[in-house]
Amino acid sequence: GIQVEQSPPDLILQEGANSTLRCNFSDSVNNLQWFHQNPWGQLINLFYIPSGTKQNGRLSATTVATERYSLLYISSSQTTDSGVYFCAVERKSSGDKLTFGTGTRLAVRP
Amino acid sequence: DADVTQTPRNRITKTGKRIMLECSQTKGHDRMYWYRQDPGLGLQLIYYSFDVKDINKGEISDGYSVSRQAQAKFSLSLESAIPNQTALYFCATSDSTGIHNEQFFGPGTRLTVL
Numbered sequence: 001g002i003q004v005e006q007s008p009p010d011l012i013l014q015e016g017a018n019s020t021l022r023c024n025f026s027d028s029v030n031n032l033q034w035f036h037q038n039p040w041g042q043l044i045n046l047f048y049i050p051s052g053t054k055q056n057g058r059l060s061a062t063t064v065a066t067e068r069y070s071l072l073y074i075s076s077s078q079t080t081d082s083g084v085y086f087c088a089v090e091r092k093s094s095g096d097k098l099t100f101g102t103g104t105r106l107a108v109r110p
Numbered sequence: 111d112a113d114v115t116q117t118p119r120n121r122i123t124k125t126g127k128r129i130m131l132e133c134s135q136t137k138g139h140d141r142m143y144w145y146r147q148d149p150g151l152g153l154q155l156i157y158y159s160f161d162v163k164d165i166n167k168g169e170i171s172d173g174y175s176v177s178r179q180a181q182a183k184f185s186l187s188l189e190s191a192i193p194n195q196t197a198l199y200f201c202a203t204s205d206s207t208g209i210h211n212e213q214f215f216g217p218g219t220r221l222t223v224l
Binding site: 001004024030031033035041042043045048086088090097098101102103 | 143150151152153154155158168169198200210211212213214215217218220
């Protein structure tokens with residue numbers, strides 16, 4: 001199956017700092033999604049981004065499909081950004097099944 | 111109101127008991143999924159259904175069964191629960207007719223098997 005690797009595994013930031021999270025995947029994909037899992041366990045959709053660049057407020061994401069990686073940028077971090085960020089991909093011909101990375105755990109300190 | 115709901119949200123049970131987790135959606139999506147998440151890990155696919163008559167096994171289906179009672183309802187059963195099935199369970203939906211096959215997740219069910 002497809003391999004999905006996220007880095008760094010853990011990240012501690014001071015409030016107001018910027019960060020970049022990376023997702024590498026081992027095969028061509030139809031779908032790539034970024035999620036934020038908050039401290040209560042809920043999964044929140046951040047981006048659907050199989051290619052290109054998108055921005056939503058302080059968050060933006062870029063996927064370079066030909067080089068098999070995606071980046072999630074968090075600017076001016078806030079304590080509410082804390083949690084785990086997951087990248088999930090659907091390999092071409094896998095029939096709509098997402099494979100998740102193991103996540104980046106982010107803690108933003110006030 | 112939430113588009114994807116799961117019941118119960120929390121459940122503690124004993125080894126050997128039969129458990130059913132339920133998922134309902136109001137998004138009108140045709141595809142539904144069940145995932146489990148173990149502590150510190152990503153999600154793994156248990157079962158998925160592309161329509162009412164289509165059920166497929168995922169990566170970790172052993173010990174689980176599912177039922178797609180209607181387009182909007184997809185339930186997951188543990189016939190005889192065991193402690194290593196303690197996990198956070200998520201239901202998800204997607205729309206095969208849309209431009210994007212983006213998946214949307216319910217709030218999760220935290221299951222503890224003693």
